[in-house]
Amino acid sequence: MSGCIAIIGAGQAGLQLALSLRTLGYGGRVVLLGDEPGLPYQRPPLSKGFLAGQETLEDLELRDPSIFEEERIELIAGKRVDAVKVGDERGELTLDDGATLAFDTLALATGSTARRLPIPGADLDGVLTLRDVADAERLCAELEAARDVVVIGGGFIGLEIAATARAQGKTVTVIEAAARILARVVAEPVSAHVSDWHRAQGTTVLINAGVTELTGTDRVTGVVLADGTSIDADVVVTGVGAAPSVALAQSLDLPVERGIVTDESGRTSHPRVFAVGDCTVQPHPTVPGRLIGIESVNNAVEQATAAASAILGHEPAPRGVPWFWSNQGELKLQMAGISDGHDHHVVRGDGSDGRLSVLYYRGDRLIAADVVNNPRDFNAVRNALAKGATIDPEAATDVEVALKSLVR
Incomplete structure (x- = not known):
């Protein structure tokens, strides 16, 4: 099989798809496009080892740089895909510098972006999110001089950042709007146990606490809660979830229900367009008729591997058991x-x-x-x-x- 397969998104899912295509014997062009500069890297350590200064960017690289030449994977880094067209026989994408690339098959591995709080003060200096390495480097620099750190959102990313900041001796407050932390993903006993652990480390954990405003002139100085309480803050990290990046899929009129709708092997409604990783929703593994978005390394690898088989007309191997982890100190x-x-x-x-x-x-x-x-x-x-x-x-x-x- 010859031609060109273009993969938009050079994260875990995108790189895995490229490598799996080669493993399965695809001999045509494989072009991997990423809007971040540099090589594909692991994201989970950004809120843990990298933020704590225990790992470098080189440590985070998904594969040795030599793999791209060895496997003939063309990496185009630091370029954003602005537009995509898919015709009856071929398609074409346009980069932000005006360059174009023709392809036979397209795979979207566009990931997700951090949600931002729609409240006054959210654009002040010192208000950060954590989704990519640039965010992590900015947060590392901010934490060095910080004394009072407020994390808005008691999800995995927020709690991992809180544990890292507390281990650095910062005063840390976690603010969660729901009745308990991790409420959407774990049962109450796990929420209680994790809350107790963070409080034992000296972190303040507030629940049922809405945030109405971030105060400061040019830089954030505090967080105002719905009950009027004000909390001092040198740094505020918002960890209130992520939104799948679906703009290119929508431009192609692909079905989107929060994420790009696929089957478990990454097939979309278009026979020559596939999607993998955090940008997708797929059939729930145990509840018929329900779609689910699975943000994990395990899902990115398995879905991308299955998609490579589907692209080449092979029967994908059965998916394994979904699994996930979160290290908080x-x-x-x-x-x-x-x-x-x-x-x-x-x-x-x-x-x-x-x-x-x-x-x-x-x-x-x-x-x-x-x-x-x-x-x-x-x-x-x-x-x-x-x-x-x-x-x-x-x-x-x-x-x-x-x-x-x-x-x-």
């Missing part, structure tokens, strides 16, 4: 499966030893688990889900019994 949260759609859960442990596991069920079937500081439980659940097995919920509450022995 010494607290390590691992998630296996998708808990969305569960009808009950069981709690394993009380967290007094730092460990806690919550297993999610629909009917009598295990569908997911959230595990804190207990890799054995995580591996047991992940292996059970991979085999289509389950774990007796009543027996699982006994922490004296190894979870892997209960798989059936």
Whole structure:
């Protein structure tokens, strides 16, 4: 098979797609286009090791630079794709410098962008988001001189930043509008355990707290809550979620429901346009008829690998068990499966030893688990889900019994 496959987006999903095409024997041109300068890099460490100064940008590179020449992958970095057209036989994209590229097949791996708070003061200096390496470098520089750090949003990114800043000796306040942190992704026992851990480190965690204004003249100096409370802040980080980047998909009239609608192998409604990674929504793995966006390295790799097979007309391999992790200082949260759609859960442990596991069920079937500081439980659940097995919920509450022995 010859021709040209253009991949817009040079992150984890885009690079994986390019490499998988070569692994499967594609011999035509593979062009990987990214709007950031430099080589493709890992994003998860930006809020952890990179922000803490433990990892460099070179450490974050997804692959050795030699891989691009070896695999004949043409990397066009630091260029934005402004427009795309897809005709009956071929397509063409236009870069921000006016250059054009003709292609036979297009893959969108455009990722997502950080949401911003629509409140007064959101554009002040010292108000930051964290989505790419430029954001991380800016935040690193700001934290050096900061004393009072406020994180708006009690999701994974916000809590990881909070843990890193607190470890640097900063006064840290996390502000969450919902009734508990991580409310959209974990059960209440996990939220409570994670909250307790952060508070034990000296972080202030506020819930049911809306933010109405960021104060300051040129630079942020404070955060005003809905109840009128004012909190001092040298740096404010907003971690209130991300929006899939779908503008190019919309210009092609592809279906978009928050993200670009695909099947589990990245196929869109157009036979020669595929989409992979954080910019997509795909069929829910356990709830028929529901679409879900899965933001994880695991999903980016698996969906891109499947898309490469689909592009080349091969039968994609079955997808594995979705998994995700969040390192917040010494607290390590691992998630296996998708808990969305569960009808009950069981709690394993009380967290007094730092460990806690919550297993999610629909009917009598295990569908997911959230595990804190207990890799054995995580591996047991992940292996059970991979085999289509389950774990007796009543027996699982006994922490004296190894979870892997209960798989059936």
